[in-house]
Amino acid sequence: MYNQPLTERIGFRRHSVIPGFGLSFGVTIAWLTLIILIPLAALVLHSASIGFSGYASLLADERTQNALGVSFGCALIAAIVNVLFGLPVAWVLVRYRFPGKRIVDAIVDLPFALPTAVAGISLAALYAKNGWVGQIFNWFGVKVAFTPAGIIVALIFIGLPFVVRTVQPVIEEIDKEVEEAAATLGANRFQTIARVIVPSLLPAILTGFALAFARAAGEYGSVIFIAGNIPYVSEIAPLLIIIRLEEFNYAGATAIATVMLAVSFLMLFVINLIQAWTRRYTNAA
Amino acid sequence: MPHESPRGLQMEHTPRKWRSATSEPLWAKASLLIAALAYLSLIIILPLVSVMVEAFRNGAGEYLAALKEPDALAAIRLTLLVAAIAVPLNLVFGLAASWAIAKFEFKGKAFLITLIDLPFSVSPVISGLVYVLLFGAQSALGPWLKNHGIEILFAVPGIVLATIFVTFPFVARELIPLMQEQGTAEEEAAITLGANGWQTFTRVTLPNIKWGLLYGVLLCNARAMGEFGAVSVVSGHIRGLTTTMPLHVEILYNEYNLAAAFAVASLLALLALLTLVVRTVLEIWFSHGIAGNNKH
């Protein structure tokens, strides 16, 4: 009696008095398989059937390479901009008090909640040559719509909440005493922010960057209206996938999709690495 | 009261401006605040405002006419139908998944959560692509479906499936951390008091998660109604039959029927705003101490 283990295991799970595991787990697995795993399997099978040499030739296509470059390149720039501007926004939302703060805080989530097509047409209208903002750019001789610049603008819109929402909770957790310590040691406010606060936010910043980048790379609806979709100039990879599908070139479409998925998974992996690396520092110092 | 020390050293007669150790000087704060608000206005508020302005550009009469147009109405009906199917299904799934994950310990949890999150991290176009590969003309199932006259792609079922795929994680993602944080103590207590599984769930768990559940459902719904990329791939864009509201917006826009496009878009924008408003209201209630808040 006294030698029973503290936790009994039934198969692969620990025993619990709470009922319903079988049902809930079963439903979960069944639905997951139906909706995600089977379609995913179709994708994997299809990519497998293309074979290495098939991939090589498909990806050697200049238009494909260009589309991937536009998608990833614009996503990169947009993610960087989102970090540079998102950090101050997050700071202001956490540290400052001002009337209407709750509303502003909620607004940050708009790109997350707004349907991409709606964002797409409104951004296209705003930044077109005769649009409210496009006019100003036009006055300086800069074209935004129908260029990669327009794509970047749309991707900035999309990625904004990812950086801000990832960094916000970390700013909230900053220990004020560490700031006070830096001040007692003679650091002025700028030095404290640059050398003590920002480095401690680095993991969250990187995570936000990776999330914004991953989302932006695959973005479709907000981009295609403002981009102009000119092949070799402002054509994004998701659009090329659709074009290939309409040509019944499933292999071509799958090839592009696989590359994009590979990058997504890489990003996920990087994010997990960052979280693990963070734990090196954050164990109660 | 100025006075000199015996050694004649300089004394501070008037207090200087106080500098706090943990906040920026006032001028820096003001500039940063204004810059941040200006940035947010440009990037987020301006597009939102422009949707509304453009929608009513030709007056309220044209606005309503655009919405009452048969193809628009069909699009609205289809959107509502798709959401009415996808959201409840994913709601049930979300509840099942979060119950299994939050209330039990088993191996492979992290992997399961990653799988659940999958649709969240892939491009919507790829989400549609997988269904084309599964049911399309060149797929294994394609010919069989054709022979039996079953239309999945380029018809409503395909749209429903693609929508279910992309909105799959939303309820679960809201509920899992919430239920994990709430732990298992209350449910175990109920069991020891003689409640069965269903009673425990409805009378102990459900009340605790109701606001997280509501918000998850709202997000799921907003995404279901607003999904564009995935549905674009599988729908075939047949006006009046297989166009949802976002697709209809695209069609109108490409026809340079801008005011009508924005009119339909404004409905979706209002839905997004409603979602945000509910979230803000819930947060205000949460911060006054209703279940689930972990900030202190």
Next chain:
Amino acid sequence: MEIRIEKIRKEFDRYPALHEVSLGIKSGELIALLGPSGSGKTTLLRLVAGLERPTTGRIFFGDADASWTPVQERNVGFVFQSYALFRHMTVLDNIAFGLTVRPKATRPPKLEIRRRALELLDMVHLTGLEKRYPNQLSGGQRQRVALARAMAIEPRVLLLDEPFGALDAKVRKELRKWLREFHDRTGHTTIFVTHDQEEALELADRVVVMSQGKIEQIGSSDDVYDRPNSPFVFSFIGDSVNLPVSMAHGDVQFAGQALGLQHSEDGTGQMFFRPRDVTLVSEGPGITGKVTTSRRLAGARIVELDVGTARAPNLIEIEVPLDARAERGSEVRFRPTRWKVFAGQ
């Protein structure tokens, strides 16, 4: 550096944390601010540091009025209760921080900074740990890094906020000894805040006993222990017993009985004495009580007596010699040998 605190008053949103506190600290002194939580001791420390600003009153560093000098310019070394080390920097970088943020004019060259930081690391007996990160150190080690970091800027005064609060008993004892020895070696003016009276009495040249935003008494350890000048200090420092007494014609009376003790004023008051400052008497004036419990503590016996009535029991504890007769239920009579009466309480 001598420090003068003049009539400092500090209010947080109308809540008064300090009421017109004045204090003079001698150069090179190791002084303790001792009191329970809410006494205002940490607030006072933070005011000296410049982390808070006074509502009214002034603080002088030497002859200069520093009341409104920003903390960055006060050159104080502050050691926080939670150490507040910079988690993403190595130990060496933490210690060197104060030197690296100096304006170019006064900043030493890199090699010199490194040399000084290593020297300080030596001084706190942590040589060899310069490449470690704070979360790889024990509590006691982090404490010493925090101290070295504060010392690096050659502060005019060292301020320690409950420096040993978060450590376990054994480490605390060792660090206490170490801190005293460190202070004697370096000679910095040091103010430290604690709620642990043993710590204050052991370490400090002078103790400032505080309660509810006011200073109750300032003196050496002997002063506050042997000559407490208020009921609060008497009861806060060491064990004490207090009984309500009345004085008539110079005689002190308890429960209507004369105790054979004299006091100058008449009226009512509280009599304080320490449990071990009593002598048992078999007859003559004294306090009688019935023994309720008795326990052994090292070389003496602690006896709990009920000196009240059946309707209003009043339990106190006194220390009696081991060979005294004090069984449960027996009556004991005693007289305090050292005592103080605070009139009008």
